[in-house]
Amino acid sequence: MPSRGQAGTAARVTLRDVAGLAGVSMSTASLVFSGNKPVAEDTAGRVRDAAERLGYTGPHPMASSLRHGRSGVIAAVVERRILHAFRDPYVVAVLDGLSQVVGEMGSGLLLLPDATEGHGDPGPQVSRIVADAAVFMLCGDENNALAAQFAARGVPVVGTGAPCGPGIVQVEVPERDASAQVARHLRDLGHRTVGHIMMPLAWGNETGLRTLDTVRRSHFPDTRERALGVRDVFRRAALVEAAEADFDSGYAAANLLLDRPDPPTAIIAQSDLLAAGAVQAASDRGLRVPEDLSVTGFDGVSLPWFGRELTTIDQRPLEKGRAVGEVVRDLLAGDEVGDVSFEVSLRVGDTTGPAPVGRR
Amino acid sequence: MPSRGQAGTAARVTLRDVAGLAGVSMSTASLVFSGNKPVAEDTAGRVRDAAERLGYTGPHPMASSLRHGRSGVIAAVVERRILHAFRDPYVVAVLDGLSQVVGEMGSGLLLLPDATEGHGDPGPQVSRIVADAAVFMLCGDENNALAAQFAARGVPVVGTGAPCGPGIVQVEVPERDASAQVARHLRDLGHRTVGHIMMPLAWGNETGLRTLDTVRRSHFPDTRERALGVRDVFRRAALVEAAEADFDSGYAAANLLLDRPDPPTAIIAQSDLLAAGAVQAASDRGLRVPEDLSVTGFDGVSLPWFGRELTTIDQRPLEKGRAVGEVVRDLLAGDEVGDVSFEVSLRVGDTTGPAPVGRR
DNA sequence: GCAGACTATCGAATCGATTCGATCGAATCG
DNA sequence: CGATTCGATCGAATCGATTCGATAGTCTGC
Structure with a gap:
């Protein structure tokens, strides 16, 4: 030394x-x-x-990078404050999988919180950001100024449903089908009155009841598709948009649903964290899950503090992150890469059960 | 366009x-x-x-970087898999604060999971990593090969207690004092038999009982200092090392303590997540917190799913992250920067109370 | 002893942008 | 009107490393 x-x-x-x-x-x-x-x-x-x-x-890494045309940096764009986004274990698991593949490539992952939340001018400094590729791994807006900038610079962009646009390669989950699958599971259990806790339809919204029209107009494809999947099964599900995909929003949203004159016998939440909040809300009202209320999630993450086995869509987030990483790897290797479709499956836990007698 | x-x-x-x-x-x-x-x-x-x-x-960002000698990349080294490290809201909050300042600088944060966990050869690709500065924000080993590499390259390195070494600027918390403060709080409440759940003393250890000698030999300064802080007040606290600073390890560690012939009336956990696990373990055994068992944490993070107000050391992790960021900023501005000491304080919640009568 | 095949090494161009000092024309001043 | 200053623009060097094609020098085989 x-x-x-x-x-x-x-x-x-x-x-x-x-x-x-x-x-x-x-x-x-x-x-x-x-x-x-x-x-x-x-x-x-x-x-x-x-x-x-x-x-x-x-x-010298910079000189080397200039010559090679490769910086060894993969940008991961987070369309929220890190504090919020990483509160969700799903995001962390995807990031972990991604970082594994990126690490195997000998590259690093550049965290890029998008202060503008996808809109407005990302600022001039963005065009100074060194990156061989950019990844969007949250379920955000279908249009994103930052993504457009990267694409215009010729930097390969990979997304998971959003943002979309020409030249953006997607690792896609059949959101609508998966969501419908959960809904069918509940219908088969005899549920007829269900509430639906959606993820944000836009950044900055309050938690509150929504109409299907509002949903259709949302620019968040994942939220929208999942909502339509539920609607394919339950025409008249009550819709609540959560302000954030987190525990507190799930709690608040569930309370809105349970306060309705015709309270649901089942709540479909579009994220496990939201579902956990809903279970807590039910429990605080003295409702037993699943005897009095069934609750479902979406993601399939591990929540050690949540003493239950959630019925959910297992997205295998870690593998999903790896899949995204592999797309990046192949793109940088110069391969022709098309959109990838990523399989997910229903996992039945102990938070869903037959609809209460007399309410079905 | x-x-x-x-x-x-x-x-x-x-x-x-x-x-x-x-x-x-x-x-x-x-x-x-x-x-x-x-x-x-x-x-x-x-x-x-x-x-x-x-x-x-x-x-072109790379060409520009080469000329300026600045890449706009700050490396944040995570000495674990992201999946584990980011499970802890403390880490996420620190990262959030850091990313704010880094963002204000017009730079990005490069996440660098240290696969070697600080030991062994970080591999040749590490020396190819572009970064203007490197930050270590976890409570890891005092020696870190990666930190040494960066330092040798002349890249400014900032840590929060670990790793240390010449030229590494620290943002330091008075760990030992803070830990002793929690212990005194419990002693003042009449507790005499306490258990102590420590964070990892080394990577890869199992959760299990330890002796003070083992602790003294640990190369994780934060864990060690906090343990000594407890010992300053309770000479004979039972010591358990947690395999990870997470909920499950806290749960398991608490069970080890409560299974002892002379079970504690209070458990001091060196992280809020560990403490939450301990509370759950107590509750699963039918022990009421704080009536039968007092539990304390360390960090002061928000755990929305944890329905309690933990007695803990408030580390203001967000501000701590910002403080680290500001050190980086000043270093890159060419200022002479010395170690910074960061203030923390005891926050009494509802998980501590007087020692049970007859057991004090 | 020499053509031919190899090796090890070197020089120069290149990656793309930035910046210092120089130049040139125009405007200002006495 | 000549000297001076100022502003805009340009040329060339530079940041530090990589790589292609060329040049010696070495070894084989006949």
Whole structure:
């Protein structure tokens, strides 16, 4: 290990210095570090010695990146404050899977909270962001200015349903089908009056009751499709939009539904966290789950503090993240990549049961 | 917005092309985009027109970075899999605060899961990672190969207690004092037999009982200092190391403590998540909190699903993250920056109460 | 002993943008 | 009117490394 006495901005040691001290050309020195072509062992030794003596720690990443045209940075755009987005274990699991593949590629994941939440001018600094590819992994708006900027720069963009646009490769889940599948499960259990807790239809909305028309006009494709999936089965489900896909919003939304004159016997929530909040709301009202109220989620994440086994759609978020990563990898390898469809499945837990007698 | 018909690897449009079409030199064209010196309005217009016509989206970030010596990337090293680390709301909150400041700097946050968990060879690809600074925000090992690499490269490194080393600037919390403060709170409530759930003493350990000697030998300064803080007040607290700082480990650790022949009347957990797990364990055994068992945490995070107000040390994680970010900002501005000490305080909630009568 | 096949190494061009100092024309001043 | 200043623009060097094609030098085989 090279001794480093002083910190600060000592003049940077470059390949030129190393080559000079070793008495070889820069090209040769470069080959020693990249290993792209064989170098005679004693020459290589001299170069390495020189490097060590000078405290050269290897090629300067930026210079290297410029030459290679690859920075080793994959941008992951988070269309919310990290504090909110990462509260959801689904997001964290997807990110984990993605980071695995990105790590295997020898790249890093650049977290890019999109302060504008997808609208407005992302600001000039965005175009200064170094990235080989950009990934959108939240269920956000179908239009996103940041995505458009990346695409215009020729940076490959991958999404999971949103944003969409020409040149954006998707890893897609059959949202509508999956959602309908949950609904059918409840219908088969005899439920006829259901409430539906949707994810945000737009950023910044309050938690509250909605009409189907509002849903149809939403620019959040995932939310919209899942809502339509429920509607395919239950024509008249009461709709509540959650302000955030989190526990508190699920709690509040469930209370709105249960306060209705004709309270539901089942609540379909479009995220596990929302569902957990709904279960809590029921429990606080003295309703037993699933005897008095069935609750379903969507995602299939593990919530260790939630003592139940949620009936949910298992999205295998970790694998989904990996799938996204693999698309990125293939795109950067120059392969022709089309949209990928990602399989999900219903997992029945202990939060759903037959509709209460007399209410079916 | 420039029309982009075809995707793919069309030859990149560079400043040279734009300058050529506009009939100016590259230097002038560059000035138009950087705004570093005034350019005559009609010249600037011609350049912007040319850029639009060619679909030039602004200076190439990598080239720009090379020239400026700044990449706009701040590396945040996570010494665990993201899936585990981000399960802890404390980590997420710190990250959120950090990302705010980093965002204000116009930079991005590069997530770097350290697969080696701080030991072993981080691999050659690490030295290819572009970053202006590196941040360690978890309570990890005091020695970290990755941190050493960054430091050797002259990249400023900032930590929160760990890793430490020459040239690593710290944002430090008085861990030992804070921990002792919690312990004194319990002693003042009459508790004499306490159990102590510690965070990991090393990566990969099982949850289990430990001796003080083992603790003293740990290379995780935060865990160690907090443990010593408890010991300053309770000489004979039973010690359990949690495998992870998460709910399940807290649950398991609490059970180990409560299974002892002389079960504690209070449990000190070194993270809120661990504490929440401990409360659950108590509750599953029919113990009331705080009447039968007091439980304390550390961090001061919000756990919406946890219906209690935990007695804890409020670390203001968001502000802590911001503080770390500000150190990074100042370092990159060239300021002389020393270690920062970060204030925390005891927050008494409803999970602690007087020791049960007859057991004090 | 020499053509031919290889190796190891080198020089120069390149990746794309930024910036310092120089130049040139026009405007200002006495 | 000549000297001076100012503003706009340009040329060339630079950031640091990589790579292609060329050049010595080495070894084989006949």
